[in-house]
Amino acid sequence: xxxTATAPAPQPIPPSxxxxxxxxxxxxxxxxLLAHLSPPASSQQPSIRANGRSPSQxxxxxxxxxSLTHTNGSAVVRLGDTTAVCGVKAEILHTEDIASWSxxxxxxxSFASNKRRKLTNPTAKLGEDRTDSGDxxxxxxxxxxxxxxxxLSTGCAPGLIPGAPPSALxxxxxxxxxxxxxxxxxxxxxxxxxxxxxxxFGPEEPEHHNESEQMDVDVEQEGxxxxxxxxGEIKAFWVLYIDIMIISLAGNPFDxxxxxxxxxxxxxxxxxxxxxxxxxxxxxxxxxxEARKLSLWGLPIASSxxxxxxxxxxxxxxxxxxxxxxxxxxxxxDRKGIQRRWVLADPDxxxxxxxQERVCLVVDKPQGGDGKVFIVKMEKNGGFAVDRKELKExxxxxxRRWEDINQILKQC
Amino acid sequence: MTDRRRINGPSGGTRPPVFASSIKxxxxxxxxxxxxxxxxxxxxxxxxxxxxxxxxxxSYLEFExxxxxxxxxxxxKSLIPPSSSLKLACTVHGPKPLPRSATFSxxxxxxxxxxxxxxxxxxxxxxxxxxxxxxxxxxxxxxLRGVIVAERWPKSGLDITITILEAEDDRWWGDAPDSHDAAxxxxxxxxxxxxxxxxxxxxxxxxxxxxxxxxxAAVVVDESVDGGEPSTPRLMLDTDPAEHxxxxxxxxxxxxxxxxxxxxxxxxxxxxxxxxxxDDKSLSYETLIDGAVDAARGAHSVLAEAVRESAERLAxxxxxxxx
Numbered sequence: 001x002x003x004t005a006t007a008p009a010p011q012p013i014p015p016s017x018x019x020x021x022x023x024x025x026x027x028x029x030x031x032x033l034l035a036h037l038s039p040p041a042s043s044q045q046p047s048i049r050a051n052g053r054s055p056s057q058x059x060x061x062x063x064x065x066x067s068l069t070h071t072n073g074s075a076v077v078r079l080g081d082t083t084a085v086c087g088v089k090a091e092i093l094h095t096e097d098i099a100s101w102s103x104x105x106x107x108x109x110s111f112a113s114n115k116r117r118k119l120t121n122p123t124a125k126l127g128e129d130r131t132d133s134g135d136x137x138x139x140x141x142x143x144x145x146x147x148x149x150x151x152l153s154t155g156c157a158p159g160l161i162p163g164a165p166p167s168a169l170x171x172x173x174x175x176x177x178x179x180x181x182x183x184x185x186x187x188x189x190x191x192x193x194x195x196x197x198x199x200x201f202g203p204e205e206p207e208h209h210n211e212s213e214q215m216d217v218d219v220e221q222e223g224x225x226x227x228x229x230x231x232g233e234i235k236a237f238w239v240l241y242i243d244i245m246i247i248s249l250a251g252n253p254f255d256x257x258x259x260x261x262x263x264x265x266x267x268x269x270x271x272x273x274x275x276x277x278x279x280x281x282x283x284x285x286x287x288x289x290e291a292r293k294l295s296l297w298g299l300p301i302a303s304s305x306x307x308x309x310x311x312x313x314x315x316x317x318x319x320x321x322x323x324x325x326x327x328x329x330x331x332x333x334d335r336k337g338i339q340r341r342w343v344l345a346d347p348d349x350x351x352x353x354x355x356q357e358r359v360c361l362v363v364d365k366p367q368g369g370d371g372k373v374f375i376v377k378m379e380k381n382g383g384f385a386v387d388r389k390e391l392k393e394x395x396x397x398x399x400r401r402w403e404d405i406n407q408i409l410k411q412c
Numbered sequence: 413m414t415d416r417r418r419i420n421g422p423s424g425g426t427r428p429p430v431f432a433s434s435i436k437x438x439x440x441x442x443x444x445x446x447x448x449x450x451x452x453x454x455x456x457x458x459x460x461x462x463x464x465x466x467x468x469x470x471s472y473l474e475f476e477x478x479x480x481x482x483x484x485x486x487x488x489k490s491l492i493p494p495s496s497s498l499k500l501a502c503t504v505h506g507p508k509p510l511p512r513s514a515t516f517s518x519x520x521x522x523x524x525x526x527x528x529x530x531x532x533x534x535x536x537x538x539x540x541x542x543x544x545x546x547x548x549x550x551x552x553x554x555x556l557r558g559v560i561v562a563e564r565w566p567k568s569g570l571d572i573t574i575t576i577l578e579a580e581d582d583r584w585w586g587d588a589p590d591s592h593d594a595a596x597x598x599x600x601x602x603x604x605x606x607x608x609x610x611x612x613x614x615x616x617x618x619x620x621x622x623x624x625x626x627x628x629a630a631v632v633v634d635e636s637v638d639g640g641e642p643s644t645p646r647l648m649l650d651t652d653p654a655e656h657x658x659x660x661x662x663x664x665x666x667x668x669x670x671x672x673x674x675x676x677x678x679x680x681x682x683x684x685x686x687x688x689x690x691d692d693k694s695l696s697y698e699t700l701i702d703g704a705v706d707a708a709r710g711a712h713s714v715l716a717e718a719v720r721e722s723a724e725r726l727a728x729x730x731x732x733x734x735x
Binding site: 092094098145151153154158250269282 | 417419420421423424425426427428429430432463464466470481488489490491492496499501508525530531533534536539541571572574575
């Protein structure tokens with residue numbers, strides 16, 4: 001306990017800096033960043049991060065989509081010096097290849113009821129739809145129709161050995177992206193279904209014509225061919241292989257990767273596909289005008305934060321909840337204008353190494369939501385600096401970030 | 413065996429989409445892309461260094477889109493791309509101390525690593541390096557080993573990693589796989605790897621004898637203009653395999669123009685058939701290699717420009733001109 005109370009004060013900055021700043025930054029990273037964030041009152045300098053940003057400022061972000069030829073959708077997202085390339089490749093999963101595929105899945109009743117729901121509330125609000133689209137949406141998770149994989153072994157940073165199996169960081173980020181795709185229900189299961197509809201119009205009706213109507217499930221035709229829908233059957237699913245290569249890593253890979261996934265999915269076009277009875281397989285059309293884009297639910301956008309503590313040994317503190325005494329001291333310090341911790345938005349590689357506590361927020365602001373902000377994911381670990389009050393502020397920052405990214409994605 | 417460290421797709425496996433137009437042979441809507449360049453004209457190369465700040469040296473290389481591909485991009489009709497153009501990123505880490513466990517080496521130990529992104533090719537690539545990727549790595553290593561002045565860094569290692577974001581096709585997608593088919597696209601990829609790695613090594617300020625550049629030439633057979641009979645074999649530089657009916661042989665070199673030396677030579681195919689009956693010396697292996705060397709000379713001019721930019725950037729940093 002004694003050691004926790006008397007943590008050594010950060011190194012005082014020598015009055016005359018005999019080292020060039022870049023070397024000082026390497027030797028005393030903590031003191032360097034602290035000196036930037038809390039400049040001496042006499043110097044009249046504003047508190048600013050070592051990289052020249054204000055604490056809540058994100059790096060310059062740019063996105064570019066559709067540049068890779070062999071993908072259904074692709075995106076390059078640059079977040080400062082961090083670059084993520086995401087490619088989406090669609091393949092077909094036949095229901096006969098699914099071991100657990102049962103007759104109940106393809107029963108026409110569930111589909112018809114689904115259709116009816118869609119008919120009754122065509123202008124469904126996002127929030128409602130997400131909750132009651134139940135059974136259909138579970139297909140994505142049950143049959144693993146979305147397969148995101150993130151690769152860091154591209155030589156993106158010195159410590160990562162190329163050719164080695166994915167590091168713990170890469171594995172955890174792949175899983176975070178997967179679970180975020182599932183929980184946010186970004187991709188709609190209807191978009192990934194490939195239907196076969198038995199012709200019951202009469203033998204002379206050309207089959208092909210039938211199917212082309214069937215495939216456009218999103219167009220307002222459902223009412224007219226309700227009868228034919230009764231005999232519909234899912235024959236296959238599209239599986240989206242979402243591969244993210246982090247080409248350059250300079251902190252905050254998750255935001256870059258997620259934004260790249262989002263941009264690539266927005267860019268993704270699936271060809272029109274139908275069940276070919278003669279060949280017993282799924283056949284696609286290569287005509288661009290028949291291909292359709294994925295219709296995504298909302299636009300969840302991630303923003304990450306790191307907490308920098310003035311107390312260099314904070315990371316080594318034993319796990320004790322701060323008592324009232326300490327809290328009071330901190331509050332007092334705040335009143336005096338002495339800030340002891342900073343929440344840094346979009347930490348770069350240098351700052352990431354200095355912050356123990358991380359916060360990741362994913363927020364969405366749906367179109368019809370009257371400006372309401374939905375928190376899709378909230379993750380916080382590594383410390384107790386960020387409290388309810390701070391989290392509320394972070395949600396506001398994330399909302400502003402949402403607006404920015406929304407603009408960037410619209411333009412690309 | 414599933415890979416526990418990655419997210420695997422459905423256990424039953426998935427199939428790549430089959431397009432109706434490719435199974436019905438009657439459709440003639442899609443045609444093989446035509447080469448619009450002169451036989452000795454190279455594609456433009458985009459080469460930029462220093463895009464990856466965390467590496468000691470880095471470069472990004474991209475080939476110009478072929479005429480058919482840029483047409484397809486401007487006015488998309490079919491979802492099947494007619495051809496593709498090489499895009500790759502290269503990083504150099506080091507020189508750095510070898511791990512303690514490594515045996516003593518008086519020279520710089522060079523490690524090369526080439527990996528395709530899963531979405532790089534028409535067919536999805538696996539996450540683990542396959543034989544062709546390892547092969548490319550070995551070829552790249554031989555090409556570079558002759559260039560680097562390795563005695564300057566005893567007990568050190570240099571890692572070169574190349575990520576291929578988009579690869580070249582081995583043949584036109586409409587063609588059926590052929591018996592004398594080889595991985596022709598790989599040769600273009602190797603040439604690109606050599607040029608990009610050379611730029612990245614220079615960007616990392618590693619001493620080299622010269623800037624080594626890669627070049628490809630091939631003996632090709634095209635359909636004649638009026639269709640029907642194939643034309644006589646011809647030598648072409650910087651071939652895009654998708655644009656030709658068949659490639660008889662191809663050659664890739666790593667070439668140092670200042671010393672007029674070749675550090676890597678890879679020749680595939682057999683053009684004896686092509687030269688039978690003709691006294692034409694223009695289809696011998698020597699001319700093929702000369703063609704590849706000419707292509708490498710072309711790439712070298714781009715390389716020199718990229719390295720000059722990299723040096724200027726460093727000079728700017730040192731004088732504190734740009735921050």
